[in-house]
Amino acid sequence: MSLPLPGSIDPILVPRAKLAGESRLDILGLSRAELKTALIEAGVSAPQASMRMRQIWHWVYHRGVTSFAVMDNITKDLRGDLEKVFYISRPEIVTAQYSEDGTRKYLLKFRDGSEAETVYIPDEDEKKHRGTLCISAQVGCTLNCRFCYTGTQRLVRNLEPGEIVAQMMIARDDLEEWPISTEGRRVTNIVMMGMGEPLYNFENVKKALKIIMDKEGIQLSRRRITLSTAGVVPMMERAGKEIGVNLAVSLHATNNEVRSEIVPLNKKYPLEELMAACQKYPGAHNSRRITFEYVMLKGINDSDKDAKQLIALIHRYKLPAKVNLIPFNPWPGSPYECSDWDQVKRFSGLIFKSGISAPIRMPRGRDIMAACGQLKSESVKERASARSKG
Ligand code: SF4
Secondary structure (H helix, E strand, C coil): CCCCCCCCCCCCCCCCCCCCCCCCEECCCCCHHHHHHHHHHCCCCHHHHHHHHHHHHHHHHHHCCCCHHHCCCCCHHHHHHHHHHEECCCCEEEEEEECCCCCEEEEEECCCCCEEEEEEEECCCHHHCCEEEECCCEECCCCCCCCCCHHHCCCCEECCHHHHHHHHHHHHHHCCCCCCCCCCCCCCEEEECCCCCHHHHHHHHHHHHHHHHCCCCCCCCHHHEEEEECCCHHHHHHHHHHHCCEEEEECCCCCHHHHHHHCHHHHCCCHHHHHHHHHCCCCCECCECEEEEEEEECCCCCCHHHHHHHHHHHHHCCCCEEEEEEECCCCCCCCCCECCHHHHHHHHHHHHHCCCCCCECCCCCHHHHCCCCHHHHHHHHHHHHHHHHC
8 A cells, every 4th residue: 555645536525634733634523435535545445445444434433442553354554554644533631520420521622722511411310321412513602692601702613523523432432432332321312512503513513413323333313412503593404404313492581582682693583483493393293302492590581471481482383392491500700590499390380281391400510510611711711820820
């Protein structure tokens, strides 16, 4: 094998590593077709490329390896050659925090120094052996939802497909979940609900989720993946058609006046348009309901009248829906307080009574979490303070 061959057979544009100091190509985040093309470009013969691609795919996404040296069904010479052209990345774990309740929170640093958070939340009932990984789509966010700590940080950039997949890989590394098994998994579900708006990074999120769903790799079913949007109406139908995962919508209010205050994106895509887009979401039906996230803010959106309006809104649009009630988790300087506990329970009861499921999502990992986005902010502050001391 000669390295590297000129890319004369290039039907697919393989994304190149753009990072300083690394001329090799990161395998993480390449589609199967891109990996095959890159192997041919690197000198693997065309008839062998499909087989090699499948072998490497299996090692990377089924076994979780990060080195070619262990790929013992590939000849030693070829492994050495591959190592010169490719690498299998993992972001640096800046901090990993472990809560008493099993929640794990990671602050990850990517190769350009950008940081994002990933959180693993095990099911409260240990016997169920379930756990949800909350994945970030962007570094920072542009949307400035007023209850959200990440919204106070400016957008730095979209995460690349490999960086989105890497959040899954890091969690599985840490939970020792390699090789992939369909039995006894700990990361059983994903929510795209971390930092950033996934529908503002649509192509990268789509590519990453397709890799995570791939049947010969991590094999997570689309039914176990939920994409959460603040309401980017024009992209919702495409998300349903092209990715086909479950949809969650950050609703948080039942009229435009309050919602525009809490979720400023509502000024662009008001409730009527948002609910109509939910109605059209492909694949939504009673066994795959749309989730409305509703953060409980004292005196803002938590009255009995709000609960009744929420029920009326869901009924008016005849949506197969459930509501997740989230007690607000205040952060220093946050403009809101959490609703009183009795009112959260009452609100939930009113919605349940109407036939719509409305569980209260108890905050997990309180001892480590604080609000989403806070780890990153703390890390930025620490660096700023170190610089000013230096
Ligand atoms: S809730 Fe989501 S969309 Fe809104 S500011 Fe926070 S990260 Fe961005």
